[in-house]
Amino acid sequence: MEWRDEGLIIGTRKHGENAVIVEAMTTRHGRHLGLVRGGRSRRFAALLQPGNTVELNWRARLEDHLGAYTVEAKSLRAAELMQSRDRLSLSQLICEHLRVLPERDPHPRLLAEANAMHDNQADGYSLGCAIAKFEMRLLDELGFGIDAGSCALTGEQSGLSYVSPKTGRAVTAEAAKPYLDKLMRLPHIFGGALDLSEKDELEAAFALTEHFLNMHIWLPRQLSPPSARERLIKTICNGL
Structure with missing residues (x-):
């Protein structure tokens, strides 16, 4: 061979x-x-x-x-x-x-x-976006990506603003109102409609990817998150 x-x-x-x-x-x-x-x-x-x-x-x-x-x-x-x-x-x-x-x-x-x-x-916000998108691509290719195509409750395809931490399905801001304390923000980086600052965008994006990486990859395999991840993300977000 x-x-x-x-x-x-x-x-x-x-x-x-x-x-x-x-x-x-x-x-x-x-x-x-x-x-x-x-x-x-x-x-x-x-x-x-x-x-x-x-x-x-x-x-x-x-x-x-x-x-x-x-x-x-x-x-x-x-x-x-x-x-x-x-x-x-x-x-x-x-x-x-x-x-x-x-x-x-x-x-x-x-x-x-x-x-x-x-x-x-690239550095700052551009670098943060690239890392977050890479992590979401990793989840997608392993079959664990979020579903931001339409609202899980109404079927609407616009105005998606939050994601269920259990199912990865997106919902609109209106449909999310009764459940806000249980949902995660969907940043513009991943097709969300929330109006967030650059720092809040990245923090919301990294919170999403970390949650699903932990749920589907790190915990099931008994792995710790990469040691460089927290420090790098903190450096990027604190610089915005």
Whole structure:
């Protein structure tokens, strides 16, 4: 078995005396692991870093084996990321999110967004929107996204303002009035009609994604939220 693909390195771990197991999110083969022999040598030190995009050639005797990678540089971002605490936190958050995806299941659109965020120098509100949309895309592709197509109570498609934390269904402001204490705000970022400040928009968006990530992914798998997430979100929101 053999294939060649582009991938974003999202994790590495030592194996044996001088090898490294590289975990990469690839375009056509999804989240995929492979062994890099000699990966702990100086030659590979700058290359095998999370956040770098590389060309991968994978070989194995059988499809379900771990297999071995040969790696070529394509976009080496790691050194630049380490110069900014916020950019490094962003990369760590993206990589941690991608690691919850099923192994060998392609998600090319999610990978494209991950690469774009690594390369984009946006900050503040724009960066916050990109992160929130990425988290919602992750939920969507895992089958746990919110339903903001129409009101769960009236069927109306406009004026959607709140979301049920249990079902993920959206409702209009009018229909929500008897249940406001039980609902979550639906920000404009996700198609909501509420008139919110930029800071409130982001706080509402991150509250939604955190709630459903916790409900459907972190708690069932006994995972903690990515350590970089809270600090990065706090930095962004406090700067608005």
